[in-house]
Amino acid sequence: MTAYDRAPAFLTIDVGAVVANWRLIRDRVGPGCEAAAVVKADCYGLGAERIVPGLAAAGCRTFFVATIDEGIAIRKVLPREVTVAILGGPLPGAAADLAEHALTPVLNSLDQIGLWAGYAAATGSRLKAALHLDTGMSRLGLDAPAVAMLAADPALLNGIDPILVMSHMACADETGHPKNRQQLTAFQTLSGQLGLPARRSLGASSTIFLGPDYHFDLVRPGAVLYGLNPTPDQANPMAAVVALHARILQVRDVDSPMTVGYGATHSVRGKGRVAVAALGYADGVFRSLGNSGFGVIEGERVPVVGRISMDLTTFDVSALAPEQARPGALIEIIGPHQAADDLAAQGGTIGYEVLTALGRRYLRTYQGEVV
Numbered sequence: 001m002t003a004y005d006r007a008p009a010f011l012t013i014d015v016g017a018v019v020a021n022w023r024l025i026r027d028r029v030g031p032g033c034e035a036a037a038v039v040k041a042d043c044y045g046l047g048a049e050r051i052v053p054g055l056a057a058a059g060c061r062t063f064f065v066a067t068i069d070e071g072i073a074i075r076k077v078l079p080r081e082v083t084v085a086i087l088g089g090p091l092p093g094a095a096a097d098l099a100e101h102a103l104t105p106v107l108n109s110l111d112q113i114g115l116w117a118g119y120a121a122a123t124g125s126r127l128k129a130a131l132h133l134d135t136g137m138s139r140l141g142l143d144a145p146a147v148a149m150l151a152a153d154p155a156l157l158n159g160i161d162p163i164l165v166m167s168h169m170a171c172a173d174e175t176g177h178p179k180n181r182q183q184l185t186a187f188q189t190l191s192g193q194l195g196l197p198a199r200r201s202l203g204a205s206s207t208i209f210l211g212p213d214y215h216f217d218l219v220r221p222g223a224v225l226y227g228l229n230p231t232p233d234q235a236n237p238m239a240a241v242v243a244l245h246a247r248i249l250q251v252r253d254v255d256s257p258m259t260v261g262y263g264a265t266h267s268v269r270g271k272g273r274v275a276v277a278a279l280g281y282a283d284g285v286f287r288s289l290g291n292s293g294f295g296v297i298e299g300e301r302v303p304v305v306g307r308i309s310m311d312l313t314t315f316d317v318s319a320l321a322p323e324q325a326r327p328g329a330l331i332e333i334i335g336p337h338q339a340a341d342d343l344a345a346q347g348g349t350i351g352y353e354v355l356t357a358l359g360r361r362y363l364r365t366y367q368g369e370v371v
Contacts, residue, residue, distance in 0.1 A: 016368020
């Protein structure tokens, strides 16, 4: 028996589509702006070791991850001259690891600046870094008083070579939100106060689509690379990357007053058939999709009935012919008829969570890889 024969569910990841999406962003911002790639969380759950080489081969020269361990992992498949930036910055005691693996920390606070400057002084080095300004997220980043302190005392950056000044937007997926312009103005003001000869970056995925004013010198596409829609109020301009299908394990006849699943949350009304598919919340199919989501068989929607179980999801296939819904047949969960964003909307979440939650039990198949 092959891996395909024994696999209950299948996840297909199109690396070529990821690269095409990166090229779309690169071409959109033009030659005066660099297109980086955000590959944190294992490329949003899709496999950094398989995707990052394709992006590098296409010309990407700057990658962003969240943690040092993520940076060390992708450094194994990237040459040292390619920039790998760590969004979380340096933790106490981790500066040597950053330097050893040629990782560039994003410095989010005066404390982190002190850690990195201290390591530079102790080693007699001049170390690259990015500076993150908080322009309205109230999350990571240097706030206005901290920026004023840096501007007043440039010695705080002794030993540090700031190669990038960046910020992050809170509401960029809402094109008309007033906070977008407020953050743009704040970024221009705060970065101007620093007066550093570093490049500037404000645009992540949705921000890129707000227009050239938000592009500056480097953009940081993340979710868009993996096919998620950066403009929810418009058609998705990105190529689809992910397809998810599950096998039917069993089809059974049902009739009232039978119920389906835990908690008896679905009551059968009249004669029908239900198909039990081999995936559940352990595989990233959210429990909130119970009695609200749907799958697709041969282009026809089949609604989820009952609660999502750990390993199983039950669909109403009463409207289909028996030969369409049979043991071994495949149900599309993500694909041409239902994007990850659509599945997220049914489950009351966002496409980011759908992708990063995709489980490890799927038989993963990669297409369009660089060989």
